[in-house]
Structures are given as C-alpha cells and as structure tokens.
Amino acid sequence: MKQSQRFPARASPFRLTCGIRSAVAAAFDAAEEALGPLTTLVNNAAGNFIVRAEDLSPNGWRAVVGIVLDGTFFCSRELGRRVSSRGGDNAQIVNLVASYAWTGGPGTVHSAAAKAGVVNLTRTLAVEWAQHGIRVNAIAPGPIDTEETRTRLWPTEELREQLLRRIPLRRFGREDEVAHACAYLVSDFAGYVTGDVLTLDGGAWLEQGMFTD
Numbered sequence: 553m554k555q556s557q558r559f560p561a562r563a564s565p566f567r568l569t570c571g572i573r574s575a576v577a578a579a580f581d582a583a584e585e586a587l588g589p590l591t592t593l594v595n596n597a598a599g600n601f602i603v604r605a606e607d608l609s610p611n612g613w614r615a616v617v618g619i620v621l622d623g624t625f626f627c628s629r630e631l632g633r634r635v636s637s638r639g640g641d642n643a644q645i646v647n648l649v650a651s652y653a654w655t656g657g658p659g660t661v662h663s664a665a666a667k668a669g670v671v672n673l674t675r676t677l678a679v680e681w682a683q684h685g686i687r688v689n690a691i692a693p694g695p696i697d698t699e700e701t702r703t704r705l706w707p708t709e710e711l712r713e714q715l716l717r718r719i720p721l722r723r724f725g726r727e728d729e730v731a732h733a734c735a736y737l738v739s740d741f742a743g744y745v746t747g748d749v750l751t752l753d754g755g756a757w758l759e760q761g762m763f764t765d
Contacts, residue, residue, distance in 0.1 A: 576626045580634065591643040592738050593631045595624040595670075598648065602659035613662050620666035625673060628688070632681055640684040644738045647674050647690040649749065651757035671749055678747030687746040689737045694753020697724035721754035 584590055599619040603612065628645055635643045652660055653667035671690060678688040695701065695715060701724075706712040716722055733752050736742055751757055 580630050593645045595647045597623045600663040605661040616662040617666045621669040636684045643686045645688045646737050649692045651692045675747045690749040692751045694756045695724045719754040719756045
C-alpha cells in the first residue's frame with residue numbers, strides 16, 4: 553500500500569498464519585503481486601482465553617505467545633527486510649496490544665506477557681529501523697463494544713455496568729475509533745511519531761484515582 557497522501561488511499565486484508573515464517577513470506581509475496589511494494593503493515597492477530605496461571609497448559613501458553621508475539625515479529629521482520637532491500641522507504645507498522653501489557657490482569661498471563669513483548673518489540677524496532685524510514689507504533693485498545701465482546705466479555709447488564717463504572721468516560725469504545733487511531737498513525741499526520749503506544753480506553757488504565765460518580 554503506497555502512502556502518497558496524508559492518509560493512505562486504501563487498505564487490503566490478506567489472510568495468513570502469522571506464526572509460521574514461510575506462510576508470512578508467501579502472503580507478502582501475494583500481497584505485493586496484487587498491490588506493488590508494501591509500505592504499511594497493521595499487526596492485528598491475537599489469541600486469548602481467560603485462564604488461571606496455574607492451570608495454563610504449555611500448549612495454551614505457546615499458542616497465544618506464538619500468535620501474538622511471534623506472529624507480530626515475523627510479519628514485521630518481513631516488511632522490514634523488503635523495505636530495507638529497496639534502500640529504505642516511507643513505511644509504517646502499527647501493532648495492536650492492550651493496556652494490560654503494563655498493568656497486568658488476572659487470567660491473562662499468556663496474553664499479557666506476549667503483548668508486553670510486543671510493546672518492547674515496537675520500541676526496539678522503532679529505533680533500529682528508523683534508518684530505513686520505517687516508523688513503528690502501537691495501539692492499546694480498551695473495552696470496545698462489538699458483538700463478540702457483548703457476548704463473551706460482558707454478557708449481562710450487571711457485568712456491563714460494573715465495567716462501565718471503571719471507565720472515566722463512562723462508555724465503551726467503538727470499532728471506528730480504533731480504525732481512526734490506526735489511520736492516524738500510518739498517515740503523514742504522524743510522520744514524526746515512532747515508538748509510541750497510543751492508549752484508547754476512555755482512561756480506564758489510569759484506574760480513576762479519586763474518581764467518583
């Protein structure tokens with residue numbers, strides 16, 4: 553996807569098994585055949601399930617870390633190699649993480665550890681690949697109101713209200729707000745932003761301090 557305007561003209565999804573290096577390379581080949589040289593990557597693959605740390609199986613740990621951390625690295629490395637082989641370019645990567653990467657959260661030891669790794673990966677690559685013209689940033693969405701989250705995370709009105717009380721803005725995020733944040737980070741408007749993590753959670757990660765109704 554060439555970025556010839558302040559905002560990219562279009563984005564195209566390509567399915568791949570991000571934790572398998574050969575599958576990543578093949579997917580990038582297919583994307584470049586269809587679109588030309590790639591300059592923008594959004595790493596949005598994730599795997600998660602709620603489980604106590606003492607009950608987490610080795611396979612469960614490896615599956616989540618493989619998708620979240622390994623997959624983000626393999627995809628990022630593939631873009632980095634291609635951009636650097638062209639002598640550098642105006643390129644950008646956005647990684648999707650979560651605020652529990654730095655706060656922690658019960659039942660998310662595998663996912664939180666993997667996403668914490670992605671946060672550090674983001675900052676490390678931002679410094680290492682700046683010489684190639686590649687910016688690397690991340691977005692940490694909080695509770696986003698979707699059909700799946702309504703079904704799996706707050707299926708009852710009681711749970712919904714309990715969670716809303718912990719969000720200073722007193723509402724859930726919208727999918728389009730995540731998309732807009734991503735569009736900003738890959739655009740020329742964020743041309744001097746790299747190595748940053750944009751938190752998009754209505755202030756929930758701040759734990760409100762003395763906030764009261």
